[in-house]
Amino acid sequence: MLGRSVPPFSRRGEPVRALPLIGAAALVAVLGAASPVQAQAAAAAPDIPVANVKAHLAQLQSIATANGGNRAHGRPGYLASVTYVKGLLDAAGFTTRQQSFTYGGATGYNLIADWPGGDTTDTLMIGGHLDSVAVGPGINDNGSGSAGILEVALQVARSGFQPDRHLRFAWWGAEELGLRGSTAYVNSLTAAQKADIGGYLNFDMIGSPNPGYFLYDGDNSDGTGAGPGPAGSAQIEATLAGYFTSIGVPTRGTDFDGRSDYGPFIAAGIPAGGIFTGAEGTKTSAQVQLWGGTTGRFDPCYHASCDTTANINDTALDRNSDAIAHAVWTLADGGTTTPPGTTVWSDGLETATGWTAGTADTATSGRFERGDPAATTSSGVTTQLGTTAGGTYALVTGATAGSSAGANDLDGGISTITSPAITLPTGTLTLNLSWYLAHLNNATNADYLRVRVVSGTTTTTVLSQTASAANKAAAWTTATANLSAYAGQTIRLQVEAADAGTASLVEAAVDNLSITRS
Numbered sequence: 001m002l003g004r005s006v007p008p009f010s011r012r013g014e015p016v017r018a019l020p021l022i023g024a025a026a027l028v029a030v031l032g033a034a035s036p037v038q039a040q041a042a043a044a045a046p047d048i049p050v051a052n053v054k055a056h057l058a059q060l061q062s063i064a065t066a067n068g069g070n071r072a073h074g075r076p077g078y079l080a081s082v083t084y085v086k087g088l089l090d091a092a093g094f095t096t097r098q099q100s101f102t103y104g105g106a107t108g109y110n111l112i113a114d115w116p117g118g119d120t121t122d123t124l125m126i127g128g129h130l131d132s133v134a135v136g137p138g139i140n141d142n143g144s145g146s147a148g149i150l151e152v153a154l155q156v157a158r159s160g161f162q163p164d165r166h167l168r169f170a171w172w173g174a175e176e177l178g179l180r181g182s183t184a185y186v187n188s189l190t191a192a193q194k195a196d197i198g199g200y201l202n203f204d205m206i207g208s209p210n211p212g213y214f215l216y217d218g219d220n221s222d223g224t225g226a227g228p229g230p231a232g233s234a235q236i237e238a239t240l241a242g243y244f245t246s247i248g249v250p251t252r253g254t255d256f257d258g259r260s261d262y263g264p265f266i267a268a269g270i271p272a273g274g275i276f277t278g279a280e281g282t283k284t285s286a287q288v289q290l291w292g293g294t295t296g297r298f299d300p301c302y303h304a305s306c307d308t309t310a311n312i313n314d315t316a317l318d319r320n321s322d323a324i325a326h327a328v329w330t331l332a333d334g335g336t337t338t339p340p341g342t343t344v345w346s347d348g349l350e351t352a353t354g355w356t357a358g359t360a361d362t363a364t365s366g367r368f369e370r371g372d373p374a375a376t377t378s379s380g381v382t383t384q385l386g387t388t389a390g391g392t393y394a395l396v397t398g399a400t401a402g403s404s405a406g407a408n409d410l411d412g413g414i415s416t417i418t419s420p421a422i423t424l425p426t427g428t429l430t431l432n433l434s435w436y437l438a439h440l441n442n443a444t445n446a447d448y449l450r451v452r453v454v455s456g457t458t459t460t461t462v463l464s465q466t467a468s469a470a471n472k473a474a475a476w477t478t479a480t481a482n483l484s485a486y487a488g489q490t491i492r493l494q495v496e497a498a499d500a501g502t503a504s505l506v507e508a509a510v511d512n513l514s515i516t517r518s
Contacts, residue, residue: 001129001141001204001279002176002259045329046155048148050318054309056147057139059084061309064137069305071132071143073174074106081130082111085150085171089113092157094169101173101184108173110181115156118166121196124332125168126152126324127182128203129175129261136305140312141279145203146171148321152328163332165198172261175204182261186268199232200265201327202274207317209300210293211277215240216262217253218273219343219514220390225255227348227391228514229262231422232271234343236331240275243326249319250290267351273327275320277313344429345422346514349393354420362413366507368495369417371399376409378440378505382473383409389434389476389511395495396509410499410506418454419493419513427517429483431462437497438474438507443467446500449508453483454492467506474507483515 060081064070067077082098089096094113101108111130128145132138153169155161174180186194202216217225218233228234237253244251254276256262262272278298285295301307347353349370357367373396375386384401388394395417398408437449447467453460462481483491497508 001276002178045322045325046159048151048155048318048321048325050314050321052154053147053151053317053321054312054314056150057143057309057312060143060147061137061139064132070134070136071130071138072134073108073131073177073180074104075134078131078173079109082109082171082173085130085146086111088150089153089169092154094153094157099185099188101181103174103177103180108181108184110173110185111171112185113153113169115153115161115167115169117162118332119164120166122164122198123166123168123196124328125170125197125200125265126203126328127170127172127200127261129173129181130171131173131176131181132307133176133303135303136301136307139307139309140205140207140209140299141302141307142175142204144205144207144312144317148206148317148324149203151321152324155325156328161329161332163329165332167328167332175261179261179263183264186264189268194268194270197265197270199236199271199273199331200262201236201324201331202260202262202272203320203324204260204274205277205279205299206275206320207312207314208277208279208298209311209313210283210296210298211313211316212283212287212291212298213244213249213251213316213319214254214276214278215251216256216273216276218271219346220348220512222253222255223390225257225391227256227350227512228343228346229256229266229273230269230271231343231345233266233273234346236271236273236327238342239327239330240273240323243323244319247319252290269353275323277316277320342517343514344425344517347419348391348512349388349395350391355395355417358414358416358418361415363410363415363499364412366398366408366410366499367415368395368397368497369399370394371396373399373509374401376401376507379471381438381440381471383438383440383505384507385436385474385476385509388509394509394511397497397507410497410508411503413500414496414498416494416496418495421490421492422515423490424483424486424488424515425517426487427484429487430516430518431481431483431493431513432478432516433513434476434478434511435463435465436474436476436509437465437467437472439467439472440505441469441471443469443504443506446498447504447506448498448500450496451481451510452494452496453486454494455486455489459494467504474509476511
């Protein structure tokens with residue numbers, strides 16, 4: 001895992017029918033136990049012998065010892081590690097290839113291994129970085145994840161597993177130098193090849209000696225940091241959470257902070273998730289109560305020469321290797337079916353996902369944009385909040401404060417912004433979002449904020465908030481609407497605001513959008 005934080009790679013129409021108006025409601029975290037489909041798949045997942053995983057770690061240690069004490073990018077120990085993993089996979093029946101790239105004047109290698117069969121237009125990828133830092137053998141970081149997914153891949157072969165989805169395993173080079181290998185891989189894909197990857201599971205540091213049990217927060221239920229992953233990430237998180245619930249081990253979320261190889265995948269809109277047992281951070285007393293251990297660092301040998309085979313917690317390695325197998329067997333078999341109680345689409349707006357401004361809008365200023373809003377006040381009334389409902393970005397009418405309160409507010413008519421296409425599954429569907437509409441007493445009931453659903457040539461309003469001739473300060477409010485009428489359709493969400501009466505000071509914003517299925 002990287003030792004520093006790297007940012008993630010980061011028609012309007014007239015309404016012809018109405019759905020019930022949204023009422024204020026709190027968002028619900030979707031981290032429940034596995035569905036019946038998941039439970040059935042979990043029963044078929046093999047137990048991963050921790051002794052086998054540790055045997056791979058012993059081989060990686062021997063490789064480092066024989067090659068200057070490390071397995072770093074551009075060093076002979078790294079290529080020897082690739083050769084070791086490739087030999088086992090070739091013998092097991094995988095189709096493997098070494099993808100080369102150059103960084104820092106040295107050649108690096110990714111190892112890609114495809115298991116024959118399954119729908120290649122719906123590929124599940126499982127990966128972790130194989131390189132170490134230059135000062136040590138990197139047995140926890142990230143021999144542990146590399147060995148765990150290697151043994152799971154070998155169990156796929158031994159069991160003759162033939163899932164509905166295509167399986168592709170990957171071991172990345174030069175992660176420690178800035179996600180270089182995984183970035184080279186994603187950048188090498190065409191748009192169609194990226195679309196064929198329905199999910200990416202990342203396993204980086206799964207055997208820390210003072211472990212926590214962290215899952216990447218696919219649905220942003222923690223409400224911190226970079227926001228949710230691409231649609232489908234919540235399903236990955238829920239699948240892993242369901243496994244740990246089944247063995248009585250509590251989990252906590254960890255942010256998509258860009259420090260590992262999920263980064264380029266989520267930047268490409270590919271759902272992601274995985275497990276992390278902690279690096280240089282310090283375990284709190286509350287976490288000791290939760291998981292045991294001490295209030296010291298999760299991994300005292302993080303990025304150090306003592307990251308050897310002695311730097312592994314066998315219990316964590318065992319549990320997490322089994323969790324990898326559970327996720328692979330669950331998500332790969334029938335993986336195109338969205339289980340109940342999950343987030344099927346979400347956008348915390350922390351990365352640009354393709355929202356587009358209306359081409360027929362009449363507003364002359366303060367048009368909707370994805371931006372980092374600046375706080376704005378007028379006569380003691382906060383008209384634009386300087387904070388979002390989560391993260392840094394929101395959809396906002398004129399993010400910049402300007403020279404005065406009215407400089408970048410909405411003026412002159414209507415402004416819209418429309419989401420990329422969203423394909424919905426069947427089932428009971430709920431739209432969740434945070435919003436505000438702020439105005440001064442020069443507003444009228446012709447000014448408004450609306451959220452609409454565009455389906456084909458039909459546009460339907462599902463939220464309508466009208467202004468009035470009164471001061472109303474900005475305040476984030478949560479709301480929901482039933483979208484079940486659109487089950488099985490491809491839709492777009494459209495946010496619209498208007499300063500349609502006399503010149504008024506009007507500001508609006510929307511954040512933390514998601515659609516859940518129950």
